Amino acid sequence: MKRIGLIGLGRMGYNLALNMLDHEVAVYAYDKVINDEVKKNKQIKLLSSLKKLVDELPKPRIIWLMVPAGEITDNVINELAQYLDKEDILIDGGNSNYNDTLRRYHDLKNKNINLIDCGTSGGTEGARHGASLMVGGEEKIVKSIEWLFKDLATKDGYAYMGKPGSGHFVKMVHNGIEYGMMQAIGEGFELLEKSDFELDYQEVSKVWAHGSIIQGLLMDTAYSAFKKDETLKNIIGRVDDSGEGQWMVEAALKYKAAIPVISNSLFARYKSRDEERFSEKIVAAMRFEFGQHKVYKR
Numbered sequence: 001m002k003r004i005g006l007i008g009l010g011r012m013g014y015n016l017a018l019n020m021l022d023h024e025v026a027v028y029a030y031d032k033v034i035n036d037e038v039k040k041n042k043q044i045k046l047l048s049s050l051k052k053l054v055d056e057l058p059k060p061r062i063i064w065l066m067v068p069a070g071e072i073t074d075n076v077i078n079e080l081a082q083y084l085d086k087e088d089i090l091i092d093g094g095n096s097n098y099n100d101t102l103r104r105y106h107d108l109k110n111k112n113i114n115l116i117d118c119g120t121s122g123g124t125e126g127a128r129h130g131a132s133l134m135v136g137g138e139e140k141i142v143k144s145i146e147w148l149f150k151d152l153a154t155k156d157g158y159a160y161m162g163k164p165g166s167g168h169f170v171k172m173v174h175n176g177i178e179y180g181m182m183q184a185i186g187e188g189f190e191l192l193e194k195s196d197f198e199l200d201y202q203e204v205s206k207v208w209a210h211g212s213i214i215q216g217l218l219m220d221t222a223y224s225a226f227k228k229d230e231t232l233k234n235i236i237g238r239v240d241d242s243g244e245g246q247w248m249v250e251a252a253l254k255y256k257a258a259i260p261v262i263s264n265s266l267f268a269r270y271k272s273r274d275e276e277r278f279s280e281k282i283v284a285a286m287r288f289e290f291g292q293h294k295v296y297k298r
Contacts, residue, residue, distance in 0.1 A: 001026045004148070005057050007050070007076060008066035008094075009038050011292050012120065015127035016066060016093070016152065017044055023151040028056045050076070054083040061088040062145055066120075069096045069243065077104055086112035089141060093118045097247050098169040101136075105164040114141045117164065119171020122154070123290040130154030134174070136167030169251075176248035176262040179241075181218055182286055183265035186279030189222070193278045202226040218286055225285035236296040237280030239272045239287070 002025050006017055009031040017027045021043050028045045030053045031038075038044065047053040054061065061084065067073055073096055080090065090113065092101065101117045108115045119134035126132060133153045135142055142149075142160050149158045161167050192199050205223035209215050225232065245266035252259045272280040287293040 002148075003028060003057055005029070005053050005061060005063035006066065007031065007053070007063065007080075009034055009044075010066070011124050012093075012127045013066035014038055015124050016064070016120075016131070018128055019131075019152050025148070025151070028053055050079050051083050054080065059085060059088065061085070062091070062148070063089070064091045064093055064118075066093050069094050069100070073100070074104070077108070081108065081111060081113060084111075084113050087114065089114045089116060089145060091116045091118050092168070093120045095119075095171065095175070095242060095244060096168050097243070098165045098172060101168045102165045105137075114138065115164065116142055116145075117167040118149070119161075119167045119174065121171065121174055122157070124292060125290075126154065126157075130157060132157040134159065134161050134167045134170040136161045136169070137164050172244045172247050172251070175242075175244035176259070176266075178218075179245045179265040179269070180261040182283045183268055183279070184261075185214075185218060185222060185286070186282035189282045190279040200230070202230055217290060221286040221289035222282060224289045225282075229285075232278075232281040232285055234297050235281045235284055236298060237272055237278065237284060238296045239269045239280050239283045240294065241266060241269045245269070 004020060004025050004027060006013060006027055006029040009017065009029055017029060020027050026045070027043070028047060030047045030050055034046065039046070045056070047056060057063070063080065065073065065076060067076055073092065073094060077090065090108065092115065096117065105115045114137070116135060116137035120127070121132040122130070131153055133149050135149055135158065139160065161170050189201060192201065192204065202223065205219060205226050209219040209223045229235065245262065248259065249263050249266060284295050288295040
């Protein structure tokens with residue numbers, strides 16, 4: 001049985017672990033904080049330190065990181081680098097800034113350690129039953145463990161994007177598009193809410209989610225949210241951003257690409273922290289439905 005190291009057992013990480021187990025991959029895992037549900041799953045081998053995790057894995061080791069982007073990812077990689085050997089493979093499956101990924105790739109390459117960047121989409125359900133994976137890195141390294149990405153992805157949901165950094169760059173753009181699409185849905189419902197018609201938003205979203213041009217996962221999540229709360233009266237229309245929208249605007253300025261819809265959707269999230277609007281309620285509800293992102297309630 002193939003053996004994989006997994007660091008990070010939050011919502012996405014734990015569901016990826018279950019997905020791996022479904023594909024007969026032995027999961028050796030570490031996290032600083034482990035909830036009771038994870039502890040009860042005896043199929044996952046839990047280790048008490050990064051060093052012990054590394055020692056349990058056969059060479060060349062394959063270790064998947066599913067931790068928050070930024071300083072935490074840097075800290076984990078820096079510690080791991082002390083224990084890893086030449087040709088070991090690290091996969092960063094989080095939402096890292098592609099510029100950070102390029103820096104980490106070169107730092108690890110100098111130590112003959114391989115880094116693959118894997119943009120991971122599909123929310124918790126995707127992580128559990130088949131994700132969308134955008135993978136960047138040295139082609140020969142990616143191809144050597146391509147079986148793993150194919151196992152974890154939904155049908156046609158995996159592709160090799162290209163050189164190091166490309167996976168996280170494509171995921172950044174994906175998330176920027178997501179910002180724009182959710183904002184458009186939210187604004188559409190705001191117009192419905194302000195109109196003279198007495199509309200049932202659950203019925204509207206149900207129809208739009210079945211057979212319309214704008215059907216899809218995001219409309220499904222809007223429908224799911226309205227089934228639970230027909231006017232979203234218990235949700236405050238404050239929408240956080242996790243960084244990708246800002247990174248995408250910065251990249252657009254660098255490459256002189258015009259992205260007004262995505263830029264404005266980011267600015268709308270900033271504005272949501274000052275003034276409540278119905279559209280922000282929609283976006284907040286959708287983010288909770290597909291990814292269990294934090295939602296502010298009364």
